[in-house]
Amino acid sequence: MPDRTVSVHVLRTYRLEVEEPDWCVDPHEHAQHRSDITHYGPEHRLTFNGAALFRVMLAQTPMARKASRDTRAYIEHTNFTATLDAAGLYDLAAALDSAADQLRDFADQHEAFLAGGGQ
Numbered sequence: 001m002p003d004r005t006v007s008v009h010v011l012r013t014y015r016l017e018v019e020e021p022d023w024c025v026d027p028h029e030h031a032q033h034r035s036d037i038t039h040y041g042p043e044h045r046l047t048f049n050g051a052a053l054f055r056v057m058l059a060q061t062p063m064a065r066k067a068s069r070d071t072r073a074y075i076e077h078t079n080f081t082a083t084l085d086a087a088g089l090y091d092l093a094a095a096l097d098s099a100a101d102q103l104r105d106f107a108d109q110h111e112a113f114l115a116g117g118g119q
Contacts, residue, residue: 025042
């Protein structure tokens with residue numbers, strides 16, 4: 001069980017004390033409803049030539065109504081666009097291979113974290 005809490009504005013009418021996992025780095029400024037409260041871990045960027053392709057982080061929505069309340073990996077595509085020649089396509093393919101390896105590493109860390117009792 002987390003040892004700390006965070007105070008979250010909900011509909012700007014009252015504050016709600018919510019247990020917060022140690023890994024959460026989110027300031028919780030976006031929640032307007034209880035079900036919006038989401039804990040986010042540090043962001044990991046998967047890149048190509050310095051441009052972000054994907055963002056991945058731990059996420060948990062402890063008061064979700066329809067989604068899972070479990071700690072999961074949140075991943076977001078960053079809408080990367082480019083016009084590439086054949087060499088650039090090979091470079092992008094290599095970056096995607098590297099990103100896949102990084103996602104596997106993240107999945108391994110996620111499993112180990114949950115096996116250790118993390119939320």
